[in-house]
Amino acid sequence: xxxxxxxxxxxxxxxxxxxxxxxxxxxxxxxxxxxxxxxxxxxxxxxxxxxxxxxxxxxxxxxxxxxxxxxxxxxxxxxxxxxxxxxxxxxxxxxxxxxxxxxxxxxxxxxxxxxxxxxxxxxxxxxxxxxxxxxxxxxxxxxxxxxxxxxxxxxxxxxxxxxxxxxxxxxxxxxxxxxxxxxxxxxxxxxxxxxxxxxxxxxxxxxxxxxxxxxxxxxxxxxxxxxxxxxxxxxxxxxxxxxxxxxxxxxxxxxxxxxxxxxxxxxxxxxxxxxxxxxxxxxxxxxxxxxxxxxxxxxxxxxxxxxxxxxxxxxxxxxxxxxxxxx
Numbered sequence: 001x002x003x004x005x006x007x008x009x010x011x012x013x014x015x016x017x018x019x020x021x022x023x024x025x026x027x028x029x030x031x032x033x034x035x036x037x038x039x040x041x042x043x044x045x046x047x048x049x050x051x052x053x054x055x056x057x058x059x060x061x062x063x064x065x066x067x068x069x070x071x072x073x074x075x076x077x078x079x080x081x082x083x084x085x086x087x088x089x090x091x092x093x094x095x096x097x098x099x100x101x102x103x104x105x106x107x108x109x110x111x112x113x114x115x116x117x118x119x120x121x122x123x124x125x126x127x128x129x130x131x132x133x134x135x136x137x138x139x140x141x142x143x144x145x146x147x148x149x150x151x152x153x154x155x156x157x158x159x160x161x162x163x164x165x166x167x168x169x170x171x172x173x174x175x176x177x178x179x180x181x182x183x184x185x186x187x188x189x190x191x192x193x194x195x196x197x198x199x200x201x202x203x204x205x206x207x208x209x210x211x212x213x214x215x216x217x218x219x220x221x222x223x224x225x226x227x228x229x230x231x232x233x234x235x236x237x238x239x240x241x242x243x244x245x246x247x248x249x250x251x252x253x254x255x256x257x258x259x260x261x262x263x264x265x266x267x268x269x270x271x272x273x274x275x276x277x278x279x280x281x282x283x284x285x286x287x288x289x290x291x292x293x294x295x296x297x298x299x300x301x302x303x304x305x306x307x308x309x310x311x312x313x314x315x316x317x318x319x320x321x322x323x324x325x326x327x
Contacts, residue, residue, distance in 0.1 A: 012212040013198065025211065028256050029200055032163075034275035055149050056156060063153070067146060074142070075113055078135050079106040082128065089128035091121050113139035157265050159274040160186040161226075165310045167257060167278040169236075169250070169317065170288045176236045176317050178216070180278060181289055182261070183229040185306045190226045190263035190272070197234060199241050202254035214241045216257070226263065228304055229292050247285040255280050287312045 018029050031037050040048050055063065082090060082105040092104050108121040112135045123129045167180040184190065197216035202209055217240070219233040236242045242250070257278040265272050292308035295301070 012214055018200065018211065018213065028277055028279055030256070030258050030275050030277040032276055052149075052152075056152050060153075063149075070142075071113075074138070075106055075109045078109040078113065078131065081131055082109060085127050085131065089125045090123060109135065112136050114143070115139055155268075157268040157270045157272045159190065159261060159263060159265075159272040160184055160188050161261065161274055162306060162309055163259070163276045164289070166282050166284045166312070168287045168289065168312060169242075169247075169283065169285045171315060171317055172233060172235060174318070177219075178234040178236060178240075178242060178257070178283075179231055179289065180257075180259075181229050181231040181309065183292065183304065183306055183309055184226055189266050191224060191266060192222070193226045193230070193261065193263035194222045195232055196221070196260040197232070198258040198260070200256045200258060201241070216240070228302065229309070231289060232259075250280055250283055250285070253280060257283075284312065286314055286317050288315045 018025070027037050029037060055066075058066070079102060083102055087096075087101045087105065088094065090105065090108060092101055096104070104121060110116075111118055111121075112132045115136055123132045161182050162185050163182045164180050167178055169176055170179050171177075172179070195218065197218065199214045199216055201212055201214070203212055204210075216234045219235060223230065234240065234242075245253075259276045259278070261274045263272055264270070290308060290311040290313060292306070292311070293302055293304045296303055
């Protein structure tokens with residue numbers, strides 16, 4: 001086992017926050033979207049989830065759909081209550097059909113919930129007035145919460161970075177290197193951007209599986225500002241866990257490259273953090289990324305084409321550093 005022989009000479013990291021017993025974990029450690037691949041149990045549903053974090057992290061379309069469904073559902077519930085109380089407790093024409101009456105109480109509920117109050121329909125009597133008073137109060141609270149969520153989603157600092165789908169084993173100087181790249185896709189500006197790579201490998205010792213983690217040294221681990229794409233390069237030298245590994249060694253080894261990015265957003269005056277990871281099947285052997293930026297026609301600006309983030313071309317590797325350690 002070439003990789004086991006190579007890892008015996010390297011000191012693993014112990015402060016990663018992940019367990020070392022491989023039989024107690026499953027799947028990748030970090031999902032592609034940067035979230036830990038963990039499901040928590042043993043506590044109640046309300047304790048297990050922070051609904052505020054869930055709503056902020058939810059995709060925009062799903063978030064808007066959820067808000068709309070909640071809004072319609074609440075009004076349907078109150079419309080049902082008004083209908084059970086009796087439409088004679090509301091200023092609705094008594095000779096209307098049942099469907100028309102229910103649609104009227106639904107729209108009255110919507111007007112009360114939003115505190116619009118057009119005045120065409122009004123509650124009559126104690127029961128209807130009590131329900132409409134409570135609904136108006138609930139509407140004020142609900143819109144305050146919704147406004148806070150909208151503001152939180154709008155104002156929350158994010159890195160706004162896209163990562164390449166694959167990491168590459170590519171030619172680098174006189175040898176090879178592990179590479180992936182990232183690029184900003186919005187008009188925010190990040191400075192003091194730092195990256196840290198950790199390699200997680202599942203190994204077998206004395207018949208038991210263990211997860212071991214190793215820091216990967218980088219050509220550049222920090223840059224002053226991120227305006228264009230940034231190719232993260234881990235040189236594969238004699239200090240690298242990848243040194244001496246073949247394409248088959250990497251493909252047949254359960255490994256994961258965990259990526260941690262931190263930068264400073266100048267607009268929010270706050271740090272932003274994002275994560276992702278690459279597993280063995282997402283590492284392409286013998287390839288190099290294509291350029292994704294070029295000068296404008298008038299040579300006054302640089303064009304960053306984010307659609308080319310994942311484009312690469314196959315390229316033969318030099319023989320240096322890719323002879324298996326067994327040899």
